[in-house]
Amino acid sequence: MLARALNGLALAAAAAVASACTVVGVREGTEEPGFTVLGLVNGTEIRRYGPRLAAEVTVVTPDEVAARNAGFRPLARYIFGANEGSARIAMTIPVAQAPAQGERIAMTAPVAQKVAPGGGWTIRFFMPSAYTRETLPKPKDPEVRIVALPEETVAVRRFRGAPGAAEVAAEKARLIEALATGPWAPAGEPEAWFYDPPWTIPALRRNEVVVRVTPREPSQPPA
Template sequence: MKPRLIAPALMSVALSACSVVGIRSGTPEPKYRVIGTVGAVQIRQYAPRIAAETTVHGSVYHARSQGFRRLAGYIFGGNRTRAKIAMTAPVAQASDAPSEKIAMTAPVDQSQSGPDAWTIRFYMPAGYTMETLPVPNDSKVHLVTVPAEDYAALRFSGVPNQTSVAREQARLLAALKSSAWTPAGEPAAWFYDPPWTLPFLRRNEAVVKVTRAGATPG
């Protein structure tokens, strides 16, 4: 094999092993359209959507881990109809429950909701309503309707720890200072990949709700 062909060949092997290294595979995202850019920052307009959310107290990493487990309990059968909601593909539910398959969407959303308090969200698939989604068994898990919103998003890779997330959120806010977009809340972080994904292949985003400069926040 010629030397110049080694790198493409290795990349092909790496990408063919996506399921092994934890790359998301076919997971849908909430619908949005890009309505502007500010350098590397995308301005996205999101349609209304439904999320399962929970609030956890503690450090940012502890909250993410505990909140993820709590919400995973809901989507993997911890609900009144025992419906199972897969992270990357529909999974059939228990044989003694009504047949139902639900695909979950990415990303996992983490935002600060108070001193040492964090809200973690899983977004539900399009096509479901508050009436058709199964009711959580855990009283700490809530289904909420998220209205249409505009978000600024800055993508970054690597393992998302408190330092890297804070750094990227600062970069995001700095980029918006000289733009036509004004932050309309505190920045949050979105995570798209399972924890075993290779760091350089991870998709993370620093995000903040925005309005056009001079407009009244919704």
């Protein structure tokens, strides 16, 4: 019991250290996935991301903010040692949140292209680029899944402030509106990316809404 208590304190201390420099919205030295900026469309940035690994969980609840908090906890435990080998995995940014895309047939089943009944959210941590699928520690929690994400082109709209459900929904609508004209068309459901913890000064927080895009055919009408 003492060992478990000490381990819990160690995990809490590690989490505090990881976020110590984020109170004013600055994550000094924290890795984020690399990308190439392809251009701007109506003030929206078009980025190209390469293949990435991520750890994710699905939280079944219609409450967007509660799902974000609930999903963060098992992912944080995973990177702070709840994995085979008890390895510490460096925290990265952003934390991603997207509508769950399918019913879960089993804990490790892939998802289909249909929103889960009753509402649900996928919360995702991107893994440090130094890892491969073979070298990344396996989670002890069966709810935590490791997924390989393919390279993709996305449209990104950045915003600041506290990202409540209404604020995120409004920014997603603005993102889709910005893509109504131009060379890129939305090709999926928008998601939200968060770069700072809740106690960061709102005016300094970095949040983004993101949607996968494909080149718009010359004859394709605007969205």
